[in-house]
Amino acid sequence: MRQSVLEILRGSFLVQQGALRNWRLIFFFFFLAGVMISSSHNIDQKVMQISALNTEIQELKSQFAETRTQAMYMRLETEVKSKLSKRGFVSSVTPPTKIIIE
Numbered sequence: 839m840r841q842s843v844l845e846i847l848r849g850s851f852l853v854q855q856g857a858l859r860n861w862r863l864i865f866f867f868f869f870l871a872g873v874m875i876s877s878s879h880n881i882d883q884k885v886m887q888i889s890a891l892n893t894e895i896q897e898l899k900s901q902f903a904e905t906r907t908q909a910m911y912m913r914l915e916t917e918v919k920s921k922l923s924k925r926g927f928v929s930s931v932t933p934p935t936k937i938i939i940e
Contacts, residue, residue: 852860911917
């Protein structure tokens with residue numbers, strides 16, 4: 839047991855006869871580690887992109903609510919009267935008549 843640990847620490851298992859199998863295994867592990875690191879970076883990038891899009895969605899929702907509120911106040915009769923009175927229009931003093939066609 840002690841001898842095999844010393845061989846691993848010295849790296850002699852990499853230069854012995856039949857070490858090609860060990861090198862293949864080491865290269866395979868390095869390849870797998872590279873794939874894991876790459877996929878981890880891709881996932882982090884996607885998470886950050888999703889977070890940015892969610893922030894943008896929240897901003898657009900609040901902008902929509904604000905615009906809807908402004909439109910609601912602009913449609914009020916008192917607002918329309920005040921804006922038209924600035925242009926010279928006045929409210930009618932006679933009520934509208936209903937026309938009935940028989």
